[in-house]
Amino acid sequence: MSRTLVHKWRTQEQSILVGTNTALKDNPQLNAREWQGTNPLRIVIDRTLRLPNHLHLFDGSVKTLIFNEKKDDNIALTMWVKTDFSNLWSGICDYLYSEQIQSVIVEGGTCILASSINQNLWDEARVFTGNSYFINGIKAPEFPYKPQDTSSVDGVELSLFYNMNI
Numbered sequence: 001m002s003r004t005l006v007h008k009w010r011t012q013e014q015s016i017l018v019g020t021n022t023a024l025k026d027n028p029q030l031n032a033r034e035w036q037g038t039n040p041l042r043i044v045i046d047r048t049l050r051l052p053n054h055l056h057l058f059d060g061s062v063k064t065l066i067f068n069e070k071k072d073d074n075i076a077l078t079m080w081v082k083t084d085f086s087n088l089w090s091g092i093c094d095y096l097y098s099e100q101i102q103s104v105i106v107e108g109g110t111c112i113l114a115s116s117i118n119q120n121l122w123d124e125a126r127v128f129t130g131n132s133y134f135i136n137g138i139k140a141p142e143f144p145y146k147p148q149d150t151s152s153v154d155g156v157e158l159s160l161f162y163n164m165n166i
Contacts, residue, residue: 001154011037019112029056114141125161
């Protein structure tokens with residue numbers, strides 16, 4: 001049920017963003033295959049273009065933007081956008097604004113999530129907390145806010161946070 005809910009949310013937003021590590025480790029499809037609706041634009045941050053072409057992100061099924069520091073290119077539904085990584089979020093936001101993309105789901109890993117939180121580039125956070133704990137792995141970023149709402153979805157806690165500082 002929680003996966004279906006996430007896929008529903010994806011159809012309600014214009015785009016979805018991940019970083020290089022999430023793309024490499026999870027090989028996500030970043031589509032809404034478990035819910036009827038429009039797939040979001042896939043956005044990937046791949047600074048040095050180290051992602052291999054066999055990943056789902058390069059399957060040509062959904063429009064995909066690759067922000068990088070090496071090249072501008074366009075092949076079918078995949079577009080590489082050269083950007084200045086010294087001010088990455090500003091470059092991404094400026095580009096998305098110019099393309100009239102006004103909503104982004106950040107499903108990135110620790111680095112991307114922490115960076116967007118620290119830059120105050122969020123208005124809502126939806127956090128699932130399961131009842132399993134992992135000893136190994138990458139720790140989730142610190143989220144220094146209290147939820148405004150919590151509910152249970154298939155025995156998993158869903159917490160909703162709203163940014164009151166924007």
